[in-house]
Amino acid sequence: MTIKEIAKRANVSLGTVDRVIHDRGKVSKETKEKILRILKEVDYKPNFYARGLVLNKSYVITALVPDFDAGEYWEMPSRGIKQAAKDLNQFGIKVVFFYFDQNDSESFIRKVQEVLELKPDGVILTPVINFEAVKLCARLRTMAIPFSIIDSNIQNSGSISFIGQDAIQSGRLAAKLLSTSTGGKGKILILSIKNNENHNKTLQKRSEGFKDFLSQSDSLQDIKIVELNVDQRESNWKECLEDILVGQNPDGIYVPSSKVHFVAEVLMKRKLKIKLVGNDLIDNNLDFIAAGIIDYIIDQRPETQGYLAVENFYKYLVTKQRVENDYYLPLDIITKENYMYYRSQ
Amino acid sequence: MTIKEIAKRANVSLGTVDRVIHDRGKVSKETKEKILRILKEVDYKPNFYARGLVLNKSYVITALVPDFDAGEYWEMPSRGIKQAAKDLNQFGIKVVFFYFDQNDSESFIRKVQEVLELKPDGVILTPVINFEAVKLCARLRTMAIPFSIIDSNIQNSGSISFIGQDAIQSGRLAAKLLSTSTGGKGKILILSIKNNENHNKTLQKRSEGFKDFLSQSDSLQDIKIVELNVDQRESNWKECLEDILVGQNPDGIYVPSSKVHFVAEVLMKRKLKIKLVGNDLIDNNLDFIAAGIIDYIIDQRPETQGYLAVENFYKYLVTKQRVENDYYLPLDIITKENYMYYRSQ
DNA sequence: ATTTTTAATGTGTACGTACACATAACATTT
DNA sequence: AAATGTTATGTGTACGTACACATTAAAAAT
Numbered sequence: 159m160t161i162k163e164i165a166k167r168a169n170v171s172l173g174t175v176d177r178v179i180h181d182r183g184k185v186s187k188e189t190k191e192k193i194l195r196i197l198k199e200v201d202y203k204p205n206f207y208a209r210g211l212v213l214n215k216s217y218v219i220t221a222l223v224p225d226f227d228a229g230e231y232w233e234m235p236s237r238g239i240k241q242a243a244k245d246l247n248q249f250g251i252k253v254v255f256f257y258f259d260q261n262d263s264e265s266f267i268r269k270v271q272e273v274l275e276l277k278p279d280g281v282i283l284t285p286v287i288n289f290e291a292v293k294l295c296a297r298l299r300t301m302a303i304p305f306s307i308i309d310s311n312i313q314n315s316g317s318i319s320f321i322g323q324d325a326i327q328s329g330r331l332a333a334k335l336l337s338t339s340t341g342g343k344g345k346i347l348i349l350s351i352k353n354n355e356n357h358n359k360t361l362q363k364r365s366e367g368f369k370d371f372l373s374q375s376d377s378l379q380d381i382k383i384v385e386l387n388v389d390q391r392e393s394n395w396k397e398c399l400e401d402i403l404v405g406q407n408p409d410g411i412y413v414p415s416s417k418v419h420f421v422a423e424v425l426m427k428r429k430l431k432i433k434l435v436g437n438d439l440i441d442n443n444l445d446f447i448a449a450g451i452i453d454y455i456i457d458q459r460p461e462t463q464g465y466l467a468v469e470n471f472y473k474y475l476v477t478k479q480r481v482e483n484d485y486y487l488p489l490d491i492i493t494k495e496n497y498m499y500y501r502s503q
Numbered sequence: 504m505t506i507k508e509i510a511k512r513a514n515v516s517l518g519t520v521d522r523v524i525h526d527r528g529k530v531s532k533e534t535k536e537k538i539l540r541i542l543k544e545v546d547y548k549p550n551f552y553a554r555g556l557v558l559n560k561s562y563v564i565t566a567l568v569p570d571f572d573a574g575e576y577w578e579m580p581s582r583g584i585k586q587a588a589k590d591l592n593q594f595g596i597k598v599v600f601f602y603f604d605q606n607d608s609e610s611f612i613r614k615v616q617e618v619l620e621l622k623p624d625g626v627i628l629t630p631v632i633n634f635e636a637v638k639l640c641a642r643l644r645t646m647a648i649p650f651s652i653i654d655s656n657i658q659n660s661g662s663i664s665f666i667g668q669d670a671i672q673s674g675r676l677a678a679k680l681l682s683t684s685t686g687g688k689g690k691i692l693i694l695s696i697k698n699n700e701n702h703n704k705t706l707q708k709r710s711e712g713f714k715d716f717l718s719q720s721d722s723l724q725d726i727k728i729v730e731l732n733v734d735q736r737e738s739n740w741k742e743c744l745e746d747i748l749v750g751q752n753p754d755g756i757y758v759p760s761s762k763v764h765f766v767a768e769v770l771m772k773r774k775l776k777i778k779l780v781g782n783d784l785i786d787n788n789l790d791f792i793a794a795g796i797i798d799y800i801i802d803q804r805p806e807t808q809g810y811l812a813v814e815n816f817y818k819y820l821v822t823k824q825r826v827e828n829d830y831y832l833p834l835d836i837i838t839k840e841n842y843m844y845y846r847s848q
Numbered sequence: 849a850t851t852t853t854t855a856a857t858g859t860g861t862a863c864g865t866a867c868a869c870a871t872a873a874c875a876t877t878t
Numbered sequence: 879a880a881a882t883g884t885t886a887t888g889t890g891t892a893c894g895t896a897c898a899c900a901t902t903a904a905a906a907a908t
Contacts (some may be wrong), residue, residue: 160894176896186856206593207555208894211863214552243813248551331840332863341686369839416623464782485596488844491836495716499669505864516888521866529886553864556893 159200167200168193174210179204216250217279217475219243219468222269224286225257229441231416231460232260232284235308238464239282246472253468254278260286261354270294274301280471281305282464285312288359308463310360311484318474321466321485323458325360325431328489329367329414331433335454336410337372337493339433343380344409346372349402351417354391360402364414364437384408410434415418418455422446437493439500447497455492457500462487504545512545524549536596551822561595562624562820564588564813567614567639570602570630574786576761576805577605577629581655582596583809584627591817598813599623601633605631606699615639619646625816626650627809630657633704651815655705656829663819666811666830668803670705673834674712674759677780680799680836681755682717684778688725689754691717694747697761698735709759709782743771752775763800767791784837784845792842800837802845807832 165175170189177185178193181204185193196202219238226232243253256273258385259265266287273281274297281303285291295315298305304318311320336346348368350361365385372381388399394451403411403424410433413421418436422443425432436443439457446452466485473479492500510520515534522530523538524547530538541547566584568579571577580599588598601618611632618626619642626643628650629717630636640660643650646713649663656665681691693713695706717726729751735746748769756776758766763781767788770777781788784802791797811830818824837845 161896162894172895173858173897174856177857180896182897184856189856203593205556205894207552208863209561209896210552210899211550211556211865211893212861212895248548327840327844331838334838334840339683486844488835489841490833491838491841493676493679493836495672495679496834496836499672499831506866507864517865518867518888519886522887525866527867531886534886550864553893554866556863556895557865557867559893 159202161202164196164200164202165191167196172433210249210476215469216252217284218276219251219253219280219471220256220273220276220278221253221282221464221467222256222258222266222273223282223284224260231438231440234418234438234440234460235284235464236468238461238466239468240464241461242465242468242472246468249472250477251468251472251476258287263287263290266290266344270297276345277301278303279475282471283307284309285389288312304471304474306467308467309460319470319481319483319485321463321470322487322490324486325363326367326370328370328437328458329369330371330436331367331489331491332364332369332412332414332454332456333368335456336412336433336435337375337381339435339453340381340410345382345406346410346412347402347406347408348383348385348412348414349388349399349421350386351388351390351395351420352398353440355472361414365412368412368414396420400428403432404428405429410435416440416443416474418452419443419446422451426451439490439497444497444501447492447494450494453493455497457490457492459490460488504547505550506547507540509538509547512541555594555821559595561597562816563621564596564598564625564627564816565601565621565623566598566627566809566812567601567603567611567618568629569605570587575746576783576785578804579783580809580812583806583811584813585809586806587810587813587817591813592724594817594821596813596817596821603632604735608632610633611635615642617809620639622646623648624820627812627816628652629654633657646718649816649819651812653812654805664812664815664828664830666815667832668834669831670708671712671715673782673801673803674709674714675716676834677709677757677759677782677799677801677838678713678716678783680801681757681778681780682720682726683756684798685726686781688753689728690751691755691757692747692751692753693730693757693759694744694766695726695730695732695759696735696740696744696765697732706759710757713757713759741765745773747779748775749773755780757781761785761788763797764788764791767796771796784835784842789842789846792837792839795839798838800842802835802837804832804835 161172161175165172174185174189175193178190221238224232239253243251256269265387267290281298283291283294283305285307292312295312299316307315307317307320309320309322348365371384386402388395399420411421413436416438419442422434425434434452435454436452437456439455442457443452447455470481474481506517506520510517516769519530519534520538523535568581569577584598588596601614603614612635626648628636628653637657640657644661652660652662652665654667656667693710714728717728731747733740744765756766758781761783764787767779770779779797780799781797782801784800788800791802815826819826
């Protein structure tokens with residue numbers, strides 16, 4: 159059903175119907191009501207193509223994400239965003255990336271400045287530098303620029319959507335897999351590899367969930383937990399890591415981040431047979447999963463997160479649909495026998 | 504860059520450019536070459552909206568799938584297909600379902616007849632009744648109707664795409680999970696619940712993969728495998744099932760299909776603590792996963808399979824993109840701790 | 849009673865593409 | 879030489895919407 163047909167039905171011109179649809183006023187009360195009734199009656203849906211053609215707008219979305227080296231975690235969301243930008247290009251969606259140093263709030267602040275100067279139609283942001291990200295949300299709200307948060311959430315930020323993970327549940331799942339692998343007993347090491355203060359939030363939640371699972375499960379009395387940290391800012395952190403692994407000699411290790419490959423490296427080098435669970439199927443972890451050195455990876459589909467964030471803006475800006483507020487992605491369990499189907503979705 | 508601009512550049516009219524783009528002939532060799540050069544030079548991409556508006560076609564896709572009761576496996580692909588039909592409705596994609604009885608080839612043949620009479624723009628088919636499905640593929644080829652296969656593949660069918668699973672690898676994965684759960688030892692039962700001869704192919708492949716994994720893994724010497732079938736066409740099959748479980752009393756059970764819930768029911772009723780692995784996160788299995796009676800479900804995203812099949816036709820027919828030939832979906836490992844994020848994606 | 853203002857409604861054009869049709873230029877036949 | 883056929887090219891219209899602008903009718907001001 160087109161506007162033309164509706165106009166004919168209501169005995170008015172196209173223009174009048176158009177004014178009613180867009181609530182532009184200058185229509186008498188009676189005709190407005192009559193047209194609204196008809197619109198409802200025929201369940202009028204604007205023609206997507208015609209609308210797109212006449213509007214022919216392009217939308218600039220900025221993505222504010224940490225920079226990365228090849229193979230690292232933040233490569234994944236970026237990939238998803240890029241793929242979405244490519245797929246949605248024909249609908250006028252353009253994405254501009256702003257990469258900041260996740261260990262340097264000043265660099266984040268500078269990039270925020272650049273983003274705001276661009277006056278984008280939407281912003282995708284990662285609250286890695288939490289304090290500054292909160293401030294950014296407030297500014298975006300006052301500037302009426304819609305924004306979307308990926309990875310970890312900011313409560314009451316006013317974003318159009320959050321796309322991420324349930325970190326606590328991720329930890330619980332890791333605990334289940336690792337404790338099953340060690341036969342429900344033995345010494346288990348939670349090993350956090352850190353390189354800045356901001357990254358801690360997710361690590362903490364995962365560790366919390368991990369310990370919570372083990373404490374609640376009454377069939378797991380024989381498990382001993384040791385919790386240790388390694389700080390990448392120390393120059394000798396790799397040796398530290400090696401010393402810990404050899405010294406502790408646990409039955410299972412949980413690394414609550416994508417940096418599990420550093421541990422896998424040591425296990426391979428030292429030929430240690432220790433069950434190992436970590437996060438994120440990034441390139442750096444791929445070979446170790448294939449070789450079975452890492453027993454399980456818990457993945458939160460970071461690529462999909464990025465993709466969905468852009469797609470959400472497409473829905474929000476182009477098709478003017480509602481978007482979901484909170485979207486928690488599945489926690490995929492990845493192991494030697496199924497990793498090959500998880501790449502490049 | 505529009506056709507108009509290209510016409511201006513080439514010093515010809517819109518019509519000539521149009522004829523070149525669509526290769527309609529009636530253009531001199533020289534101008535054709537000139538226009539082709541310019542098209543390439545400016546990397547001309549037709550405006551999606553304008554094209555959609557003027558074509559304003561609608562495409563009828565028929566989906567030929569087994570009928571089902573609520574909660575059963577075949578509900579999942581249907582759901583995905585329906586969701587895609589809804590999402591792609593605005594692009595003129597319409598889906599008509601034809602449900603057949605998977606235990607009755609005659610009903611399949613009748614539905615095939617109806618499908619062909621409709622002369623659809625595309626067909627989605629499930630090769631459950633393999634022999635007849637192969638014949639259908641041949642007829643669709645001669646009628647030049649593009650078709651797509653989901654679930655399990657038909658080799659050299661001429662389909663535009665296959666979307667499904669790797670059944671052998673699915674079995675291997677199940678073996679890994681189950682053997683890990685039983686501590687790498689004990690008695691393991693492979694239990695196939697069958698209700699027709701056609702369904703066997705996938706079951707067989709999974710069992711094959713399962714046994715293959717266990718035989719190859721040299722650290723699993725202490726495992727004993729027992730393989731049994733239950734036939735749902737027998738009136739007393741439920742009792743048979745119960746007798747087997749109680750009589751065999753294995754340490755772990757692998758049900759290479761979605762019917763694992765029948766086994767879970769017995770385990771719950773008899774309070775048997777046996778590790779249980781099966782397939783497909785269908786509604787019937789949901790509560791048993793939540794309760795931890797089923798330890799692991801291997802899911803092949805049947806809903807996504809259906810969705811992608813329709814989306815593929817959208818890409819193929821509307822946007823005229825190439826589509827991937829074979830698409831193997833990830834084998835998701837689902838357990839008590841992560842099942843909640845796998846529903847309604 | 850005429851002009852001006854205001855409110856309501858109608859009309860025209862553009863978006864970029866596809867395709868039917870019209871016209872021009874040239875070659876071939878009578 | 880005139881008529882017809884062929885090939886190449888140009889023109890017009892439609893798709894459905896959005897929005898600027900034009901027109902009409904009624905109300906208010908002179």
